[in-house]
Amino acid sequence: MIQIVLITVVLLCLVHLVLNYSRTARMLAKIPGPPGLAVIGNSWEVILPPVELFKYGRRMAKEYHGIWRLWCSPISIVNIFSPEDIEIILSNSTFNNKGVIYNFLKPWLGDGLLISGGPKWLQRRKILTPAFHFNILRHFSEVLEENSLRLADKLDAAGDVTGAGDVTADVVPLLSEYTLHSICETAMGTKLDDEQKDEGRVYKEAIHKVGKFMVERFSKVYLFSDNIFNLTSTGKQFHQSVNTVHRFTKRVIKERKDFVKKNGIVMNEKVDQDKNDEEIYMYNRKNKVAMLDLLINAQTDGSIDDKGIQEEVDTFMFEGHDTTATGLVYLLMSLACDKIIQDKVVEELKEIFGDSTRPATMQDLGKMKYIDCCIKESLRLYPPVPFIARILNEEVVLSGYSVPAGTQCNIHIYDLHRRADLFENPSKFDPDRFLPKNNAGRHPYAYIPFSAGPRNCIGN
Numbered sequence: 012m013i014q015i016v017l018i019t020v021v022l023l024c025l026v027h028l029v030l031n032y033s034r035t036a037r038m039l040a041k042i043p044g045p046p047g048l049a050v051i052g053n054s055w056e057v058i059l060p061p062v063e064l065f066k067y068g069r070r071m072a073k074e075y076h077g078i079w080r081l082w083c084s085p086i087s088i089v090n091i092f093s094p095e096d097i098e099i100i101l102s103n104s105t106f107n108n109k110g111v112i113y114n115f116l117k118p119w120l121g122d123g124l125l126i127s128g129g130p131k132w133l134q135r136r137k138i139l140t141p142a143f144h145f146n147i148l149r150h151f152s153e154v155l156e157e158n159s160l161r162l163a164d165k166l167d168a169a170g171d172v173t174g175a176g177d178v179t180a181d182v183v184p185l186l187s188e189y190t191l192h193s194i195c196e197t198a199m200g201t202k203l204d205d206e207q208k209d210e211g212r213v214y215k216e217a218i219h220k221v222g223k224f225m226v227e228r229f230s231k232v233y234l235f236s237d238n239i240f241n242l243t244s245t246g247k248q249f250h251q252s253v254n255t256v257h258r259f260t261k262r263v264i265k266e267r268k269d270f271v272k273k274n275g276i277v278m279n280e281k282v283d284q285d286k287n288d289e290e291i292y293m294y295n296r297k298n299k300v301a302m303l304d305l306l307i308n309a310q311t312d313g314s315i316d317d318k319g320i321q322e323e324v325d326t327f328m329f330e331g332h333d334t335t336a337t338g339l340v341y342l343l344m345s346l347a348c349d350k351i352i353q354d355k356v357v358e359e360l361k362e363i364f365g366d367s368t369r370p371a372t373m374q375d376l377g378k379m380k381y382i383d384c385c386i387k388e389s390l391r392l393y394p395p396v397p398f399i400a401r402i403l404n405e406e407v408v409l410s411g412y413s414v415p416a417g418t419q420c421n422i423h424i425y426d427l428h429r430r431a432d433l434f435e436n437p438s439k440f441d442p443d444r445f446l447p448k449n450n451a452g453r454h455p456y457a458y459i460p461f462s463a464g465p466r467n468c469i470g471n
């Protein structure tokens with residue numbers, strides 16, 4: 012017994028020495044941050060319910076200026092929110108590899124574009140980039156218009172429930188249904204029929220649960236280990252929900268593959284003669300080419316297999332519907348809270364459409380300058396992706412501190428966007444700050460709702 016106690020004490024002393032006196036530890040200790048306990052560092056203080064953990068991060072951002080470190084033994088984390096530091100990380104492909112928390116997404120998204128690194132990421136990004144060419148997106152305006160009209164009807168109906176006067180309606184399910192249907196029809200080329208709509212609902216619920224379990228895992232350091240997490244009831248429920256999600260996306264893939272087999276898709280055919288030569292056309296005369304078709308086409312030359320297609324479809328279905336739904340929810344909330352700004356939006360629409368109920372064209376979108384500012388301002392205050400993370404493959408200097416290789420780097424978009432030195436009166440919803448005259452001189456990495464650099468959002 013005494014032997015076991017002695018060995019434990021010696022081991023703890025060794026761990027303590029490594030954690031506190033190694034070169035890495037000494038470098039980290041110079042970076043400002045909350046003091047930690049011996050051996051476990053700050054682990055104990057970040058085991059918090061998700062909302063409290065969010066508030067903890069905001070408190071730290073107020074206390075420390077642009078950089079603070081955490082030591083969640085054995086993981087060291089540097090948190091940054093100054094544009095200069097963020098530029099150093101995001102503009103350099105040396106720091107392209109995602110942080111350890113993205114591994115939690117692996118059972119669901121595999122090696123999809125969001126998570127993968129190195130040559131696999133580069134190859135997939137090359138395959139998929141043409142799907143987001145402006146000229147391709149143009150062709151989906153009809154689909155988006157149709158879905159938007161359906162959403163407007165549903166919002167109207169939700170507003171009528173209680174008769175006259177003020178009404179309260181939960182717009183979240185309506186908006187996420189809208190974005191899910193839109194991504195299915197545009198990127199996946201699959202229109203959800205009634206039966207699939209029900210499956211779509213189950214899919215969304217499963218995604219919601221996956222998100223909840225992920226946040227729980229993230230807020231409890233002891234769940235970082237796969238072996239421990241998989242043994243817990245949260246881990247088991249997480250895997251069940253992931254299976255539900257995969258069932259739905261498998262069906263979406265099968266449907267499109269059947270369609271392509273039956274109808275064929277002509278890639279790289281130039282049919283839009285009026286556009287300049289550099290633009291890419293992936294159209295045949297009858298069928299729009301969806302992002303999924305690029306993957307199905309890439310499978311014919313062996314650049315991707317079934318597993319790879321599944322990973323990308325899961326990635327795009329999630330990234331494409333959840334972020335946009337969250338963005339729209341906060342935009343509506345911001346507009347609902349400010350009658351003056353709301354009236355300006357209506358005025359702009361009246362100027363463009365008058366009393367007509369005609370569909371909006373791409374030219375109309377270009378005229379919606381004030382609405383564009385409202386969207387940007389909403390993404391500033393409520394970025395749907397509030398932080399992103401990288402693993403630092405090399406030692407790097409941030410805010411004058413040397414940060415050792417192997418450190419996790421959390422980039423807090425939320426705190427960056429709320430810096431008073433970058434955005435005057437930062438908590439105020441003020442779309443005018445994005446008018447061209449007010450934009451001038453802003454640091455290029457001061458506003459990054461879609462991240463920035465070579466690993467920015469492909470869907471921005």
Ligand code: HEM
Nearest residue numbers: 124125330331334335338395396399460461462468469470
């Ligand atoms: C308001 C809407 C959106 C926001 C705010 C947003 C934000 C972001 C951010 C911040 C990242 C960087 C993630 C990281 O570095 O870890 C990202 C990456 C990504 N986004 Fe989006 N996104 C949006 C819409 C979309 C849409 C519509 C799609 C697809 C249809 C999409 C697909 C992706 C993909 C695939 C990546 C990974 C890119 C890579 O690593 O190469 N996103 N997004």
